[in-house]
Amino acid sequence: MASFWAKEVPATIIVAALLIWIMPMMIGTYTLTVLLIYGMLGFSLGLIWGFGGILCFGQAAFFGLGAYTYAIAAINIGDSTIPMLLAVLVPAAFAALLGAMMFYGRLTDVYLGVITLVVTLILFKFISSTAGPEYVIGKARLGGFNGIPGFQTLNVPGRPNDYIYGDPYFYFCAVLLLIVYLLVSWLLKSSFGRVAVGIRENEVRVALMGYDVSARKTVLFAIGAAIAGLAGGLFANWGEIVTPNLFSLGQSAEIIIWCIVGGLGTRIGPIVGAAGLAYLKFLLGQQSMIDNTLLTGIILVLFVLFLPKGLVPAIASLWRISFGQRRQLPRHGARRIRSGGARHG
Amino acid sequence: MDLVFVIIVEMLYAVASLVLISAGLAIVFGMMKIINLAHGEFMMMGGYVTITAVTLGANVFVAMLIIAPVVVGLIGLVVERLVIRHLYGRLVDTMLATWGLSLFFIGLATMIFGNTTTGISTPISGFTVGNYQVNGYNFFIILIAIVLLGLMYAVLKGTRLGLIARGAMQLPDMAAALGYSPERIYMATFFCGSALSGLAGAILAPLVGLVPTSGGAYIAKAFITVIAGGPSLITGLMASSGLFGFISQIFTFAVSPVMGEVALLVAAVVLLRLLPQGVTGKFFRGRL
Numbered sequence: 001m002a003s004f005w006a007k008e009v010p011a012t013i014i015v016a017a018l019l020i021w022i023m024p025m026m027i028g029t030y031t032l033t034v035l036l037i038y039g040m041l042g043f044s045l046g047l048i049w050g051f052g053g054i055l056c057f058g059q060a061a062f063f064g065l066g067a068y069t070y071a072i073a074a075i076n077i078g079d080s081t082i083p084m085l086l087a088v089l090v091p092a093a094f095a096a097l098l099g100a101m102m103f104y105g106r107l108t109d110v111y112l113g114v115i116t117l118v119v120t121l122i123l124f125k126f127i128s129s130t131a132g133p134e135y136v137i138g139k140a141r142l143g144g145f146n147g148i149p150g151f152q153t154l155n156v157p158g159r160p161n162d163y164i165y166g167d168p169y170f171y172f173c174a175v176l177l178l179i180v181y182l183l184v185s186w187l188l189k190s191s192f193g194r195v196a197v198g199i200r201e202n203e204v205r206v207a208l209m210g211y212d213v214s215a216r217k218t219v220l221f222a223i224g225a226a227i228a229g230l231a232g233g234l235f236a237n238w239g240e241i242v243t244p245n246l247f248s249l250g251q252s253a254e255i256i257i258w259c260i261v262g263g264l265g266t267r268i269g270p271i272v273g274a275a276g277l278a279y280l281k282f283l284l285g286q287q288s289m290i291d292n293t294l295l296t297g298i299i300l301v302l303f304v305l306f307l308p309k310g311l312v313p314a315i316a317s318l319w320r321i322s323f324g325q326r327r328q329l330p331r332h333g334a335r336r337i338r339s340g341g342a343r344h345g
Numbered sequence: 346m347d348l349v350f351v352i353i354v355e356m357l358y359a360v361a362s363l364v365l366i367s368a369g370l371a372i373v374f375g376m377m378k379i380i381n382l383a384h385g386e387f388m389m390m391g392g393y394v395t396i397t398a399v400t401l402g403a404n405v406f407v408a409m410l411i412i413a414p415v416v417v418g419l420i421g422l423v424v425e426r427l428v429i430r431h432l433y434g435r436l437v438d439t440m441l442a443t444w445g446l447s448l449f450f451i452g453l454a455t456m457i458f459g460n461t462t463t464g465i466s467t468p469i470s471g472f473t474v475g476n477y478q479v480n481g482y483n484f485f486i487i488l489i490a491i492v493l494l495g496l497m498y499a500v501l502k503g504t505r506l507g508l509i510a511r512g513a514m515q516l517p518d519m520a521a522a523l524g525y526s527p528e529r530i531y532m533a534t535f536f537c538g539s540a541l542s543g544l545a546g547a548i549l550a551p552l553v554g555l556v557p558t559s560g561g562a563y564i565a566k567a568f569i570t571v572i573a574g575g576p577s578l579i580t581g582l583m584a585s586s587g588l589f590g591f592i593s594q595i596f597t598f599a600v601s602p603v604m605g606e607v608a609l610l611v612a613a614v615v616l617l618r619l620l621p622q623g624v625t626g627k628f629f630r631g632r633l
Contacts, residue, residue: 107617113440115613117565125606129603253444290456294449297447300444
């Protein structure tokens with residue numbers, strides 16, 4: 001723990017500050033903001049999948065739920081502070097309920113995948129069919145397939161007319177991502193995080209040691225959903241509209257691809273994967289020769305076949321082989337990226 | 346009385362289409378323990394093959410029942426050789442790789458056929474029962490589903506090929522020791538599964554407007570039906586299709602088609618929570 005506060009936290013903050021300073025010189029902040037938001041979304045799945053071993057096919061459900069919660073609350077309240085909090089809390093509460101239902105029922109891998117996928121589909125179908133005027137929450141019409149436009153975007157707390165947008169919004173998102181990253185790093189260093197990794201490696205053994213596996217998985221699942229919800233709220237602010245497409249299967253698929261490409265079991269991997277692939281998609285979107293979906297598919301297949309651990313672990317081990325001192329890492333430690341990951345990120 | 350008849354036909358049709366949609370996936374999952382998430386895209390390709398063949402002048406039924414399954418089966422064979430065979434025994438990895446394949450096929454179809462809706466008309470005309478119009482094609486789908494289930498049962502239970510296949514699925518090492526190559530058997534099974542997906546897509550093609558992303562509508566339903574069915578291939582398929590088709594049609598008639606779909610999904614969640622191993626994990630154990 002001591003080296004975490006003395007070394008890792010300052011190092012992370014310095015690297016992050018450098019990146020926040022340098023990146024806007026290369027890519028416009030409008031694009032960068034959404035890359036950061038996707039990074040946070042990828043990070044949320046990277047946490048529960050990479051460290052908790054929970055493969056959730058419906059991370060997009062929490063993302064969309066966060067965005068819709070923000071939009072609906074913002075229309076009703078008119079100030080952005082409480083809606084932003086709700087965008088975190090509502091998905092977390094929803095995930096806690098869903099997670100409790102699944103984990104206390106001892107559902108694992110495929111079955112978990114089916115249920116999370118199905119829940120996402122239910123939300124998608126339901127929200128898409130709410131076009132009629134009878135679907136109203138407070139003052140907000142749900143709007144069916146057209147989504148909800150025209151809600152209050154982020155403002156300085158208590159002053160609804162001082163909007164935060166453009167460059168300041170980019171810095172706001174960047175700092176939030178950094179805070180989330182540090183909090184999750186701290187969580188993973190705590191005993192809760194270590195037990196979570198233990199559950200990933202061998203659930204039965206951890207259960208026999210007396211830990212309540214179901215409760216811990218539920219909490220971790222809810223934390224992941226809270227982060228995804230926060231990303232959703234930020235996305236609603238960035239796009240200034242929320243549509244049912246946030247819940248779509250394609251969105252869920254993309255989050256999983258980001259994690260695979262970036263590297264599971266690392267903290268920086270899913271963020272890099274998300275931002276990198278989203279930027280690649282943005283660049284590819286400007287040409288029309290090759291279909292975008294086709295390339296995404298090829299990337300996923302190639303990574304599963306040839307680099308199933310992902311980019312960041314591959315680069316990290318390459319780095320260790322080339323430059324690092326030869327030291328014996330513990331077996332599971334080798335899958336984890338320490339401060340070295342931030343250097344490459 | 347007429348209404349009762351119509352409702353019964355609609356219900357049988359819902360069950361039959363679930364059987365059709367899920368059969369290919371059930372074979373691949375039940376026998377090889379591989380979840381093929383590109384299943385929906387195989388169906389989509391079956392539909393496109395049919396439409397292309399019909400516009401080129403082939404008979405509709407030949408196109409649906411012969412050309413589409415063979416073409417899609419061959420595509421499946423290529424996929425198995427190139428991708429799937431490297432991933433046997435790694436359930437999650439196969440899911441991810443086939444998901445990638447599904448995106449690839451969507452992109453490919455978009456590049457070839459464009460992002461527009463295409464379709465053909467149903468080859469069997471409808472008729473009226475009292476005040477209600479019944480789609481004659483529904484009976485064709487019910488018939489095909491029954492024939493399909495019967496054929497699957499007959500092949501697996503009655504022929505030497507089926508025996509070898511079932512044996513290789515249970516104990517691949519033992520099958521190999523007896524001189525049968527599990528690799529070949531997996532290959533053949535995947536071919537059959539893909540061909541069935543192509544057949545299903547082809548048969549359902551006249552009912553829906555086909556777009557490259559059509560597969561997404563099927564995969565979730567098929568996935569749910571197969572997982573909820575559990576370890577027994579045919580019994581599980583029949584049980585879960587029957588249950589889900591029944592529930593979704595009740596809600597479709599009582600409330601709205603959207604609620605029918607939602608009810609199906611909710612039923613799946615509840616069912617899996619109560620019976621995590623699927624219907625046949627608890628009942629009808631040991632049946633095929």
